[in-house]
Amino acid sequence: MKVGVYSIFVYLHVFSAILSIGPLFVLMPIIRRLRKANPDAESAYLSIIRAIIRMVMHAGHMLVFTGTVLLIIGPWLWYTSWVVMTLAIMLLSAVFLAKGFTNVLKNFHQAADKHQVLSRLMTTSWMYIGLLLIMLWLMVQKPVIW
Template sequence: MYPWLVFIHSLSAMVSIGPYIVLIPMLRKLKSSEGAVTDSYLDSFQFTVRLTKHAGHVLVGSGLLLMWLGDWPWTTSWIAGTFIVLFASLFFLARAFSPTIRKLREPGHDRIALVRKLGRALYIYLFVLFLMLWLMVMKPQLW
């Protein structure tokens, strides 16, 4: 059972990170898109946030089961560090994408500034996700 949980955990990590990479080329196109095309790009952003949120639930659940079955204590530095980064990222994710996407759907907005804000949020969140991935893969002794 443990190897299957590792597989599920790894797959959910890929689903949690991968779709954000696809959004990078959309940022440039979003600056100049019009009408239905803009809506499809914004729908892609919203779908990605929703998909990765649910994949994150599987990721955390499988990680907790792996900790329990593998007898990993909470005090292990890379586990504690990952959970600290995870909880910080939850607050960031809640405010990073949805409000900006909502404003982009409204008429009379400063598109360039909002797309720049969306891009900054995307790159910051990717950094946070890769930081958690690094902690999980490299398992550094932080203390």
């Protein structure tokens, strides 16, 4: 069986989509444990959260790269409605990743109410998962919106 370049990039694209969504579900139990953690354990949990966010971010870079290559070598045009919608949601999700996760983690130790910060982190995680699932739906279904 001959595997083409397009097939390899589809595989890499799907793999990077899994890596950009999957680890976020690990955040939920970690955030719950962080609510009850003593100050010594907080640093360990925050390190795990930072590692997860870093992995999701780099998987997102791979996702963008492979998606761009697929658009260049594949049959889809840049102005196709599902491509435009995916790009718009991708930009929105980049803002969430930057503001929702990074700023929260930077300010965790200075926060007066850590439970409020963790609630915001949980909400941001679910919103980001939602955005990624919408992008996933757009890429799989390829709906004609206009």
